[in-house]
Amino acid sequence: MPQATATLSANPSTPTPTAEEILRVEDLEFCYGKSVALEDINLSIPSRKVTAFIGPSGCGKSTLLRGFNRMNDEVDGARITKGRILLEGTDLYDPSIDAVRLRRQVGMVFQKSNPFPRSIFDNIAYGLQIGGETDRERIREAVERSLRQAALWDEVKDRLSESAFGLSGGQQQRLCIARAIAVQPSVLLMDEPCSALDPVATARVEELIHKLAENYTVVIVTHNMQQATRVSDLTAFFYLGKLIEFAPTGRLFSSPSKPETEAYITGRFG
Amino acid sequence: MNQRSDHILSAYNDELAALAALRREMAGITLDNLEQARRGVLERCVEPCLAAIADDEQVNRLDAEIEASALAILARFHPVAGDLREVIATMRISTNLERAADEAKTIGKRGRSLAQSGATPDLATLEPLFEQAVAELADACRAFDTKDTALAATIRQRDKDLDKAHKAALRTYTESLPASSDTAPSSWLDLLLITRALERIGDHAKNIAEETAFLVGPAQS
Numbered sequence: 001m002p003q004a005t006a007t008l009s010a011n012p013s014t015p016t017p018t019a020e021e022i023l024r025v026e027d028l029e030f031c032y033g034k035s036v037a038l039e040d041i042n043l044s045i046p047s048r049k050v051t052a053f054i055g056p057s058g059c060g061k062s063t064l065l066r067g068f069n070r071m072n073d074e075v076d077g078a079r080i081t082k083g084r085i086l087l088e089g090t091d092l093y094d095p096s097i098d099a100v101r102l103r104r105q106v107g108m109v110f111q112k113s114n115p116f117p118r119s120i121f122d123n124i125a126y127g128l129q130i131g132g133e134t135d136r137e138r139i140r141e142a143v144e145r146s147l148r149q150a151a152l153w154d155e156v157k158d159r160l161s162e163s164a165f166g167l168s169g170g171q172q173q174r175l176c177i178a179r180a181i182a183v184q185p186s187v188l189l190m191d192e193p194c195s196a197l198d199p200v201a202t203a204r205v206e207e208l209i210h211k212l213a214e215n216y217t218v219v220i221v222t223h224n225m226q227q228a229t230r231v232s233d234l235t236a237f238f239y240l241g242k243l244i245e246f247a248p249t250g251r252l253f254s255s256p257s258k259p260e261t262e263a264y265i266t267g268r269f270g
Numbered sequence: 271m272n273q274r275s276d277h278i279l280s281a282y283n284d285e286l287a288a289l290a291a292l293r294r295e296m297a298g299i300t301l302d303n304l305e306q307a308r309r310g311v312l313e314r315c316v317e318p319c320l321a322a323i324a325d326d327e328q329v330n331r332l333d334a335e336i337e338a339s340a341l342a343i344l345a346r347f348h349p350v351a352g353d354l355r356e357v358i359a360t361m362r363i364s365t366n367l368e369r370a371a372d373e374a375k376t377i378g379k380r381g382r383s384l385a386q387s388g389a390t391p392d393l394a395t396l397e398p399l400f401e402q403a404v405a406e407l408a409d410a411c412r413a414f415d416t417k418d419t420a421l422a423a424t425i426r427q428r429d430k431d432l433d434k435a436h437k438a439a440l441r442t443y444t445e446s447l448p449a450s451s452d453t454a455p456s457s458w459l460d461l462l463l464i465t466r467a468l469e470r471i472g473d474h475a476k477n478i479a480e481e482t483a484f485l486v487g488p489a490q491s
Contacts, residue, residue, distance in 0.1 A: 226348050253350040257488045262351045267278045 022047040022186060022217050023068060027083035030063055032075065037063045038241050041083070045234075047186075050209060050218040052232035052249065054225060056264065059238040061221050065189050068092070068219065069106035070099040088186070104131065107180035111192040113172035115164035115179075120156050123164045123175055127183045142182055149215070150178035151208050170201025174208060181216065188212060190220040194227060206231050225265055229253050237261045282347045286356065289339045290415075293360050296332040297411040299325060300367045303374040304407065304471065308400045311381035311464060312393055319385065322378030329371035336364040352487060359481040363414065366474040370407060373467040373474075380460040380467075391457045392446065395439045396464060402432045403468040403475070410478040417486050425479035429472045436469035 023045035030038040038060040045051050053061035063072065067085055070092060072078040085092045092102060104127075116123050124143040133139055143160070147153040152174045156167070164175055173193060180188055190209070194202040209231045212218055222228050228235050229249055236246040237260075245252060245261045256262045263269060277283040303322045310319030340361045343349060349357050384391060406428050413422035443461055 225350070229350070254354055255487045256351050262487075263275075265350050266353050267282070268275050269278065 020046045024086040029082035031081045033077040041243050047217050048213055049233040050213045050231055052228035052235045053221045054228050055238035060241045061238045065221050068189055069103045073099055104183045105185050106187045107185040108189040109176050109180055109193050111195050113176050115172050115175055119161045120164050121160040123179050124182045146178040146182040149181055150174045170197050187217045285343050289360055292336050296367050299328050300371045301408055303371055304404055307374045307377035314385045316382050316385045319378040319381040322374050326371050326375040329368055333364050333368040355485050355487055359485045363478050363481055366477045370471050370474040373471050376467045377464050380464050384457055384460050387457050391461055395442050399435055399468045403471045406472050406475040410475040413479055413482045419482055419486055422479040422482035425476050429476040432472040439465045
């Protein structure tokens, strides 16, 4: 199944990841200018699981998420000042790494759906075409496969040539997920993917996230803690730029080991 | 960060507080019933026994209220961590208190029977059992209310002591039964059933005490 079609250049100095680990964060410190956004982060994200990042606004969870596919490269003054992030043992910030290529392997779905002003079919096909795929039949197969994996095929199969803007908000978000998985990434990053959706559309996306974990590693940032409990296998709680606790979701939400986690998830910030 | 202040959502906070108040009220009435039953048996007085029997209804009502309140909190507020453990523990404590109150009711019924029998059974053997059982249940409830894990931890051993005292009382009664001439067989049966009820109250107290460690959880320990 679709795991890691694009192989990054390996840095021989990096340790070999464990069998289940796909992403590793080591002693990470990240700054925006002089402001420290993340410090002393150590984290191991397992393959083909859903990992949720939770924490109050400004805690650094989205910064770390964007660090996994170097989206922060586009932000002035944003830089890693210490430590590293490894994808399958490869340092993502090694000068030899092509960030554009990395983003094919580590896809991203944003808070607000952002379909291209094109047909439903073209939205999926576009990423394949700019990746060099020219065979029409293979593109058609990939479009269908992606839409099926995104649980959208049955709803759009008869109107693939219509504009993506004609879809509902929830369908547009699932289209964006289909677009992200069309290029067969290893990891799918989701930054508040349901925050603009109604409860039914949210439930569909959550069910999709659950299914996607059969084939992909999913890392999701969410402010909705009930959503984290529903969709994730593991949860990491961040506060003031630090990773406070990282544990299986059931355990973190029933018996957290840190008082700060307890205070946050029970809504007791004073 | 304030680690154990009130919940930001005041309605949630109010519901949790109301649930805790119901639990305390239920514990209070259960202990009162047990005390009434104790007095009725040891003083051979019918009135307190009738009170212990009648007031069991209040405990049953509170058990139903706690269940409804806990379910409403689970449905409305999706509690997690310490709040979730408190709701779950309260439901389990409610079940144990309801059963302890049933035992108090049994004691009340047997006490009434003893008081009306005209017999003069051996009540001295029962007195320490009552003391142990009442103190065990009271301390188990207090340990949960105050999150006193040290006090809760003493309950397990105390319940073992109560079990031993229960067995010793049974031996006393069975050995003295054939030699007794002024006690009707039904009164001996009353004594045996009261003894067993007190032993079971100790078991419920032990169950309640175990909820304290569950409530406190790893984040506070």
